[in-house]
Amino acid sequence: MxxxxxxxxxxxxxxxxxxxxxxxxxxxxxxxxxxxxxxxxxxxxxxxxxxxxxxxxxxxxxxxxxxxxxxxxxxxxxxxxxxxxxxxxxxxxxxxxxxxxxxxxxxxxxxxxxxxxxxxxxxxxxxxxxxxxxxxxxxxxxxxxxxxxxxxxxxxxxxxxxxxxxxxxxxxxxxxxxxxxxxxxxxxxxxxxxxxxxxxxxxxxxxxxLGDDTPDPALDGTVRPLPYLPPEAGAHAEEADGGAVQGGDPMIRRLAEQLSARPLTVYLREHREGDGLACAAAALEAAGLPALHLVAGKGSGDPHRPQEHAPAERTPGELLPYRELLREARLTGRAVVVTSLPEKPDELIRALAVRDVPVVFADPRPYDPQWCEGGRDPVVLDAPRRRAGDLDAWRTALGPQEPGFDLAPVVAAYRLGPGGIDRAARAALDLAAFHGTELSASHLRRAARQQSASGLERHARRIRPDVGWDDLVLPEGPLAQLRELVLRAQHRDRVLGDWRLSAGGGRGRGVVGLFAGDSGTGKTLSAEVVAGEIGLDLYVVQLPSVVDKYVGETEKNLERIFTEADRTDAVLLFDEADAVFGKRSEVSSSNDRHANMESAYLLQRLESFDGIALLTTNLRSNIDDAFTRRLDLVVDFPFPDEEQRLALWRHSLAHVPCADGIDPASCAADFELAGGSIRSAVVTAAYAAAGRGDGVSTEDLLAGARREYRKAGRLVLDDASW
Incomplete structure (x- = not known):
């Protein structure tokens, strides 16, 4: 040219x-x-x-x-x-x-x-x-x-x-x-x-x-190009198995046709934050329209920043130069996509709802006609739920070379948008280059989890899973149920969405399981194994930071947790769940009424939940029957028998230096301890051996087991009799 x-x-x-x-x-x-x-x-x-x-x-x-x-x-x-x-x-x-x-x-x-x-x-x-x-x-x-x-x-x-x-x-x-x-x-x-x-x-x-399309400096920090693939790069998107990519969604195809035919102003209501952006990106790609992406949230415009750490809210006029944004779109022939709308988006919507530039707004809130009073109302649509495991997008982001592992189960749990997938793929490739190895599933999962960093840390403790199936010593029945739980998490979009087996009524596509059993039988460890197998971080909800003495505050705290969990890819663990999921009682006081209100809220919220939540309890009978009906799986963790206890002793000693002739069989036979107590006994024995500068002996194991008995308040014979 x-x-x-x-x-x-x-x-x-x-x-x-x-x-x-x-x-x-x-x-x-x-x-x-x-x-x-x-x-x-x-x-x-x-x-x-x-x-x-x-x-x-x-x-x-x-x-x-x-x-x-x-x-x-x-x-x-x-x-x-x-x-x-x-x-x-x-x-x-x-x-x-x-x-x-x-x-x-x-x-x-x-x-x-x-x-x-x-x-x-x-x-x-x-x-x-x-x-x-x-x-x-x-x-x-x-x-x-x-x-x-x-x-x-x-x-x-x-x-x-x-x-x-x-x-x-x-x-x-x-x-x-x-x-x-x-x-x-x-x-x-x-x-x-x-x-x-x-x-x-x-x-x-x-x-x-004059031929220079360097973006307007006035838009720095507020607007960036929307990740865009030319039509030929995503032409085979609809051929994926079961319509796994959103290009195959009829609503997206119709939206693409309308956007390519005329400038259109659209408001996409999201079920989960990010659904609208993914829908807009797919429709614009199919229409052959590049776009500018505006994150119009509070303060710095970072939707992932916790609100208490964000600057004071500014008006939309202070945050964004509307004229410059629309001019940039007109000069370069681009559409405009706006996400994370401010609390009062009326000025923003009225300013950007023009007749000559395609504009797509995306927000979880229902559209309010008052926002555009006296102006031009956008076309209001429900954004399709963003699917997990978009293989076509992952393959495109990773490049032409096929990874040396099965990509489908690795990315099945991640509901990342186009930009998140691109960043995760680049980060995974950089990690592999840093370690000097080929790209592996662990590199990809680690990079994907980084893209799902959330604000859950305010109410939950984050655990990065570092255990696997080999670390579990359980009967075959509970193990099979745990594997089924992973299977449900990986294929819920196909079963509940494509095959239309969702119960309807606004119900989500979440997976909720209950782990019931005595303390130390492996409930929390199993939750970590499940999260690791899915490829997500585990967030243990801190109940003292959730339960509040003031009326309504507990529900608000729980709503923040569920909303954040819906927005990100994570596994929620409610340890000792009977504290908030307990049985409802007859109303004899205002306290009973408010406690029942909390339970009613949780019942409704679990039905619309789109993530993965695990509940643990020592007493299954304490859980309300209404919650039990809404659970996908109830896994009972039995107290280990002698054979399982011996396996637990040996597993705990696998990496510990041991003296010759050590035999934990006597400990397994004589001490009825759960897995958590066995591990504590081995830790006690290891400290004693480390103090001597020697390996762990059978006597060290017996001493550790007796200590666990005393901690539990159980009768222990005099040491001389052992």
């Missing part, structure tokens, strides 16, 4: 000829034309000349030029009147708009923004001094003021052959007119009379017309 400035310079050459004619025409009868101080003062001859020109114009207003609707140049005097000089060049016929060429960005801009030929000429006239310095002197002469080196409203109308008293011509400079409303020109010096106000083209528009 040739230099984008070449067509502009050619058009400036044509404009220069018209300016030269206007200079010649005015100077022919101007007695001060040769005065070097012209424009600095007014002589008597200059005043008489201005009076004569004004009288002539008033007597023959039509002689000033062609009607505004034609947008042509002023009708030149005859050759005899000019002393035989050649006819001056005139503007092209405004009724025959030329086809835009690939090189001429001004023509393309006029075509894209539907500018009339007159508006294109005004833009070119205002642009000229920014491209060619000689126009400064020419404009200064025509403005009759050496300090006025830009085109004025009057000069622009004169050069276009439009009478300065034409209402239609003056309307082109109104704030609501195309050129100003779309940020293409600025009319400066409002204190001056209208005709003498200067016209200026913003630097970003000048740069674009």
């Amino acid at each position: 040739s230099d984008s400035s070449t067509p502009l310079l050619e058009r400036l050459a044509e404009l220069r000829e018209r300016v030269a004619f206007l200079v010649e025409h005015r100077s022919a009868t101007d007695p001060t034309a040769t005065d070097p101080m012209r424009g600095m003062y007014l002589t008597d001859d200059a005043v008489r000349h201005l009076l004569a020109v004004s009288t002539e114009d008033a007597a023959h207003p039509a002689d000033q030029g062609v009607p505004e609707e034609r947008g042509g140049t002023a009708e030149p005097p005859t050759a005899e009147e000019r002393g035989g000089t050649a006819e001056p060049p005139t503007a092209e016929d405004p009724d025959e708009e030329p086809e835009p060429s690939d090189e001429d960005r001004l023509h393309w801009l006029a075509h894209w923004l539907r500018l009339s030929p007159l508006e294109s000429e005004i833009l070119l006239i205002a642009l000229a001094p920014d491209l060619d310095r000689t126009f400064e002197s020419l404009y200064a002469y025509l403005n009759d003021d050496v300090t006025r080196r830009r085109a004025t409203v009057a000069l622009a109308l004169d050069l276009c052959g439009v009478p300065t008293h034409s209402a239609a011509g003056r309307a082109r400079f109104h704030p609501a007119a195309r050129l100003r409303a779309r940020g293409l020109i600025e009319v400066d010096e409002p204190e001056r009379p209208f005709l003498s106000r200067s016209l200026r083209v913003p630097d970003r528009v000048v740069a674009h017309l």
Whole structure:
């Protein structure tokens, strides 16, 4: 492609000829034309000349030029009147708009923004001094003021052959007119009379017309390009098994058709934060429209920052330069996607809901018509639930080389949007390069978990799983149920969504399991194993930070936890869950009524939950029957028998230096301890051995087991009898 400035310079050459004619025409009868101080003062001859020109114009207003609707140049005097000089060049016929060429960005801009030929000429006239310095002197002469080196409203109308008293011509400079409303020109010096106000083209528009598409600096920190794949890169998206990618969703296909046909303003209500962004990205990709992404949240605009650490909320007008954003979208032919709307988004929506730029808003809240009162309401749609395990997007982000492992189960749990998948893939590849190895499943899971960092730490303790199935010593029944729990977490979108086995009624696609058993039987360890197998972090809810003595505060704390868990990829663990999931009782006091209200809230919230939650309890009978009905699985953890206890002793000693002839069989036979107590006994024995500088002996194990018995308040025979 040739230099984008070449067509502009050619058009400036044509404009220069018209300016030269206007200079010649005015100077022919101007007695001060040769005065070097012209424009600095007014002589008597200059005043008489201005009076004569004004009288002539008033007597023959039509002689000033062609009607505004034609947008042509002023009708030149005859050759005899000019002393035989050649006819001056005139503007092209405004009724025959030329086809835009690939090189001429001004023509393309006029075509894209539907500018009339007159508006294109005004833009070119205002642009000229920014491209060619000689126009400064020419404009200064025509403005009759050496300090006025830009085109004025009057000069622009004169050069276009439009009478300065034409209402239609003056309307082109109104704030609501195309050129100003779309940020293409600025009319400066409002204190001056209208005709003498200067016209200026913003630097970003000048740069674009010259071929420079560096984003407007005013948008730094608030707007970024939406990750976009050309249509050919995602053409096979709908061929994935079971429509696993969102490109196969009928609503997204319909939205893509509408966006490609006309500029559309859409409000996507999200079930889970990020659903709208993923839907918009898929629809825009299918429509072939790149987009600008605005995160319009509070303060810094970071939706992941905890609110108590965020700066004070600013108004949308302070946060975002609307005009610059829309101008950038118009110049580059992009749509606008807005997520994380502020608490009061009415100003934002009214400012961005325009008719010539596709705009997509996404927010979890239902649309309120008051937000756009007096304006244009967007098309309100429900965003499809974002699917986990978008294999096509992951393969594209990881590059052409196939990973050396089965990708599907590794990414099955992650509901990342297009940007999150790209960042996770890059981070995983960087981790593999850092370790000097091939990309592995652990690299990918670690990178994906980093993208799901959340604000759950305020109410939950984060555990990064570091255990596996080999660390569990359980009967085959509970182990099979735990594996089924992992299976449900990985395939819930297909079963509950694609196969339409969800119960409806606004129910979510979450997985909720209850682990019941005595203390130390492996409930928390099993939760960690399940989270690790799914590839997610485990968050143990700190109940003391949730339960509040004030009415309604417990529900608010729980809602924050569930909302954050819905937004991110994590496994929630409610340890000792009977504290909040206990049985409802008959109302005999206000305390009973509020406790029952908490239980009712939890029952409703679990039904709409979209994440993975695990509950543990030592007494299954304490859990309300209504909660039990809503559980996907109830896993009973039995107290270990002698064979399992021996396996637990040996597993705990696997990495501990042991003395020759050590035999934990006697401990397994004589001490009825659960797995947690056995581990504590081994820790006690290990400290004793470390103090001696020797390996753990059988006596050390017996001493540790007796200590665990005493801690539990159980009878222990005198040491001499053992």
